[in-house]
Amino acid sequence: MKKAALFFALLCLATQVSASYISLKTTVAAKVDVNTLKVFVSVVNKGDEAAYNVQAEIRVVDRKILADKTQELGVNQGYKAYYSFPLQLKQPGQYPLVVIMHYADANQYPFSALTAQTFNSRAQDVPAEAFGKMQAEPFWKKGKIYLSLKNLGSEDLAVTTHLVVPGELSAGESAVRLDLKKKSTSETGFSLENFSALAGSTYQIFAVSEFTKDNLHYTVITPGTVRIVEIKTILGLEYRYILLILALLIFLFVVYQLGFSFLKK
Secondary structure: OHHHHHHHHHHHHHHHHOOOOOOEEEEEEEEEEOOEEEEEEEEEEOOOOOEEEEEEEEEEOOEEEEEEEEEEEOOOOEEEEEEEEEOOOOOOEEEEEEEEEEEEOOOOOEEEEEEEEEEEEOOOOOOOOEEEEEEEOOEOOEEEEEEEEEEOOOOOEEEEEEEEOOOOEEEOOOOEEEEEOOOOEEEEEEEEEEOOOOOOOEEEEEEEEEEEEOOEEEEEEEEEEEEEOOOOEEOOEEHHHHHHHHHHHHHHHHHHHHHHHHHHO
16 A cells, blocks of 8 residues: 555656646748749647747748737647738749747747748749758857858859847847858858757757859758757856866865975975
């Protein structure tokens, strides 16, 4: 009987400490009809708790709109948004489409989830002329993420790149211009700042790089992730520096003791 009671107590404790979560599965479909881009956003809450104030932000080239807001999105419930964007693009080619899902948990703590892709306007297939990769070291308050772009073609490219970040982070630079030589690789860094990100979280980030070649517009979307790691401090000093100072003091103390013993002999 005691064993059964103990098992039941442990089971209740495990149930209490298990963390609830929100996971929004987002699907974005886009279709160009003459000079209009039609965007469809479909979201399902795959977590185990409700999301609140769910709202899609849709960005097309230099325009953005906020779709209707849903006050509460329960487990396995869906959210849908639709919007038409008139297109006035000077050149045919490939352009960026970004969707940011804004939502909050039961405590009204805000979160955001990103989706980035491209759409073609007056062009069927746009060949890959460049591709990229991003890397970032974990940080707590401020950090950097580095983008490497590789030019696959035989012509120099003038590339303009900007970051798409969740609301929990802030990007230091609005846009960066890269002169990418033919058959070469170039790297640039972006400053990041923690606005409201939680320690232990991992966030998706996208670099959107655009350029023109042979009267055709190109877009390269490079995904990356950043991890938020809290740095413990005492009196403004990080733990690692305090440990280093302690190790140095211990070393000096040992050296002093050995020297003192040697002099006594």
